Amino acid sequence: MPSYLPLFTKALTDSWRSTLGWALGLTAACMLYLPIFPSIGGSSQMQDLINALPAGMTKALNYDQIATGPGYTQATLFGLIGFLLMSMASVSWGAGAVGGDEESGLLELTLAHSVTRIQVVWERALALLVRVAVLSAVVFLLVLGLNGPSQLKIDVGHLFGATVLFASLALLSGTAALCFGALTGRKVYGIAAGAAVAVIGYVFNAVGRQSPDVGWLLNLSPYHWAYGNSPVANGADWGAATGLLGISAALIVIAALALKRRDVGV
């Protein structure tokens, strides 16, 4: 019964429950945030309220453009709740892919069969990519569907670009988690690395936007690389997307080489 990409297929089918769960979470986030835009973000009172807030705070929360549909979607969905859910999903899958599998003792038996370690890493990384892409597609379609009813006025091309960046950013956390899991054989180090990429990226963006003195922090923030120019409003920075995906690819290569070299399950 030889089959094509057996580890990839298994990783996908084994995680359909969690994929569905995260998809439902993202759907709920879209359905809660976007339909209320006409009554919140779009109203002049809201803009007055935002203007009354300290400028540092609105910048930290990316609420400076919240009065427009694209700005609201960027700040609430792609920049905050969606980013949080996607990063969590991606990190948990990434950390489990090699580190978690090894820690639970399952990887030993898999490797005793006719697979290479590089194959294990790359098929599971591919499964991670596909799941992140599926969740991103769900978000893309929901925003597209709510675009008219919620009066968001988002350009479809810009939405697509923003979704690609959204996916690339989450994937980076996931591949960092996969890489550190593969380096150490421990799930917890993978989770720590993946969470660090997401949290540090977010914090460096929030702090870096406060003043030009700390503006250099923005250069270290993957979050800023992706969202610095508000892609929902202005279209994607494709260079940033390529860069994010390139780093993810490099992390996967490191993971594969590390796993190939070391002892498993000790």
Added chain:
Amino acid sequence: MTQAIVVEGLRKRFGRREVLHGLDFAVEPGTVFGVIGPNGAGKTTTMRCLLDIIRPSAGTISVLGQDPQQGGTALRRRIGYLPGELHLENRTTGRRMVEHFAAISGSVDPRYVEELAERLGLDLDRQTRKLSKGNKQKLGLLQAFMHRPELLILDEPTSGLDPLVQQQFHAMIGEAMDRGATVFLSSHVLSEVQLTADAVAILRDGEIVTISTVEALRTAAVRQVKFTAAGTDAHDVGTLLARVPGVDSVVLRESPPSGHTGKSVEARATLSGQVQALVQALAHLNLSELVLEEPDLEEAVLTLYAKGSPSREDTPKPSSVREGAHHA
């Protein structure tokens, strides 16, 4: 034909701690090679090195004529492996797990899977998390045997199995032998190995104490001898036994004459080596009772463990070996 497994100077170090101190052994093709030793002796580490799950710190390994690291997937397809600590996924059934391993190891006859499951009494459609330890072990055995590998590497294969299934397991080993397969298995108790193994290596603290055949162990093993002879006295019996090679620890008890019989002597002794000389000597006596026990191979092994550490007071974990014997 080349040897199935050749290990030379195998050392393995984890950080500063060396757990294998230079193992040398070879396994002839078509034989069963047993490794026994207490927990922590290095059996599992050795097996993991054979499968390239961990890499040796020094020494060379050849499995089916290839270096495990070079051999890669093609080599591992020819091997069936049962890990000592078998971990199974929770959210799956035995059937799905088996199908997955078949997908990555290739050329598995589904009918043979069904046959093995039936013989082992394993329900493949139950959720793995609901399986008892014994049933999980059956699933582990099934995935090791299902592709009819040339080499079986089985770490504590009978642990958790009830005696009927153990018999079935021995039959499966026998069939593997019939098609020319080689079996490398480990146990912490000799009784599990002695039924199947042609050769036995005794491993202790990362070193091979001895490699021997079960026959040789049996010969070296000590039997308990007990008999009662009538019409003689302790002195005569003592003199007689003193001339028999291998007899030791003689204890004699003389009973006073009762009824029409004369004095009788009850003797206890130990015998190592061949029984022939003893039997000939005993033929001169008028025996009313004779017990010649099966040699206790566990004892023989324990003696060897002890010889491996002459300087140590604490005998190396004989308790664990004993414990194993009970549920075996």
